[in-house]
Amino acid sequence: MPFYQQLGTMPQKKHVTYRKEDGSLYWEELFSTQGFSGIYSTLYHIHQPPAVESAKELDIKLIEPWAEAPRAPVHFFTERAPKGGDILSARQYTLYNSDCALATASFSELDDTFYRNARADEILFVHHGSGELHTPYGVIPFSDWDYLVIPRGTIYRIENLSEDNQFFVIECYAPVETPKRYRNEFGQLLEHAPFSERDFRRPQWREPVDQTASQRLLMKTGDRVFEYVLKNHPFDVVGWDGYVYPYAFNIKSFQPIVGQIHLPPPIHQVFQTSGLVVCNFVPRLFDFHPDAVPAPYYHQNIDSDEVLYYVDGDFMSRKGIESGSITLHPGDVPHGPQPGKTEASIGVKDCYEYAVMVDTFKPLHSTRLVERIWDENYIRSWLG
Known part of the structure; x- marks a missing residue:
């Protein structure tokens, strides 16, 4: 977080003596990133941190x-x-x-x-x-x-x-x-x-x-x-400052961006790393072009695997989803709304849904847990 914060007490300058009431030292610790080139914080301890x-x-x-594990769309139930x-x-x-x-x-x-x-x-x-x-x-x-x-x-x-x-x-x-x-x-x-x-x-x-x-x-x-x-x-920190x-x-503090026609998922983004992005899906007004199709178009983002963790609401593009469900759509295959969901979205003015999306830039691997809690029929759900 690139916002400066300061809490507690500390000396005016770094790397100088900072003494307790009995005359002994507080112990300064630099908590740094990317060597000494990234953001960092400085903490002052009562005791020596490496003890x-x-x-x-x-x-x-x-x-x-x-x-x-199949390299295919997967739906599994984390509540199980x-x-x-x-x-x-x-x-x-x-x-x-x-x-x-x-x-x-x-x-x-x-x-x-x-x-x-x-x-x-x-x-x-x-x-x-x-x-x-x-x-x-x-x-x-x-x-x-x-x-x-x-x-x-x-x-x-x-x-x-x-x-x-x-x-x-x-x-x-x-x-x-x-x-x-x-x-x-x-x-x-x-x-x-x-x-x-x-x-x-x-x-x-x-x-x-x-x-x-x-x-x-x-x-x-x-x-x-x-x-x-x-x-x-x-x-045992008496004070710290830094980034x-x-x-x-x-997630409710996120202000959704809406448009005249359907906008791509980056508008929902809240966090990023070099290997993935995290997006929010929150309640929002739908697209307001008179001929808009609010449901997402079919797409194949070949450089990303898409994971959705479903939190709450009625998910406009999916059937059979529970709170706590996770879907994985690998970049190898196209994906999008299940049968009937596109047609049902036309003319709808808004939606109530909460979900967390993680898009990774490298393929994801599944664990044995997924094998035990997945819906084996999910891949066939686009057959109607």
Whole structure:
């Protein structure tokens, strides 16, 4: 997020002595990206950040590839996936490539363990649930249909989570940004963007936690998982400033762009990385040309695989979709509305639908979980 933020207390200049009341030092940490060339934040800790009592690799297999998966349109029901687990084991991975991994999760065993994804920015879409995201930067309360964007390397813990919860998880191996075409050369969102800086919720201040008791941290780095035992509580930050921090954005804050005739999916975009884009489908007025066909035209974007996570509403181009359904349409084959949906859209003035779309620029692979929860007849649904 290219917006400067400052919370807590810190010295006027960087890299100078900053002392506690007893005369000892606070410990400065630079949290940087792209070496020292990208955006960064500076944090001031009560205790030394590298203090670790032990580290060991855990024998955890996160993704089971479905090698025989068809390269074809697929519909599967995430509500039928296993539920429950801790911050890592609850993640039910469905699709992945070298740029991302997609999962759903219903957390039921959250404890005092901390978590860090060392290699991926995470986008947690809160389909159902409320709680608080705690990080060294502060606290972000969240509720239904919030996106939580967590930069890679950030230690976090979800607290006070409601029992009935469901998340759509997008792990991105390149930095998550707002779309470049919506920003000026200084990083400020332009007037024609479908959201503004006011829509993003940054961390709220939380008093530093000064605890020297051992703390458990699970760290995911690629497809490996390590258990660290930290000497001190990681939320001991007395102040920080910079451009790298977690934030929240609610899908209902997205202002849809509409036109006289049907506009292509980039108008729905909310996030980007070098390997994918994330789009919102939200309630909106339909196209207002007298002969407009509001349903999307058939298309084949040969450089993208299209994933839709269905949140709520009546989806104008699909039949048999449930809340929590996911469809995958690979770039290898054309796709579009199912029979009858194009005709039914003509003359309709608006729609009520919420969905999250992920378009990747490399082919996606399916896991064995998809094999267990997919609709085998979906590929034949265009036969009428």
